Amino acid sequence: MDLLPRIPADRQVINAYGDGGFRISGRHWTQPVLVFPGQSLPWDIAGISELSVESLEPAFGMEPSVELLLIGCGPSMVFIDKALRADIRARGLVIEALDTGAACRTYNLLMGEGRRVAAALIPV
Template sequence: MDVTPLIPEGRQLIEAYGDGAFRITGVRYVGAVLVFPEETRLWDLAGIESLTPDALSSVTDREFVPEILLLGTGARTEFILPSLRAAIREKGPVIDIMDTGAACRTYNVLLAEGRRVAAALFPVD
């Protein structure tokens, strides 16, 4: 029985991560990325300590703000200040924080379910 999720054509599927990069729908991205169902962008952010609401403006200022924002913090889960979480939530999405591997897998599942999801991912070496 085939259990591969059906992803509509043109959607960004996270296929692999590691060695400081990601493979998303056949394209390799080196460094941090922002992944939306319809596009992937490089994210010029050094690390979780540099995260601010402005650093996520390309997520929260979209015409269709995602309902869920997955934050992949690297090889292990790193938490953010409650004030930062509240500032992001105030702009629309619920932020869910986890290690990057879990965020990649969760993004793909939510995408397959047709949810309005985005992922902000820090690479894993």
């Protein structure tokens, strides 16, 4: 029995993280990155303290729409301010804050299941 889902070749898969960067579908990133099933984009943020509705703007207009955005906060999970979380939710996006490693693993799992998931990742 095959336990791994068959992931279409055009999907973004997080192959590795750590050492200040990521390898996503074979491409090396050394900066924060937004990962969607169909593409990865540089994320113009220096650290989790800069998280804002504006910094997540690419996720709001994505087609197909994203139902869950995993926030990889860095080496440890950070609680997201309730007001900011509410503002993001009002724009139609649910966020879940995790440490970056957990966000990477969870993204791959949910994306492999066909969920409309994305990840906003701070390198560790």
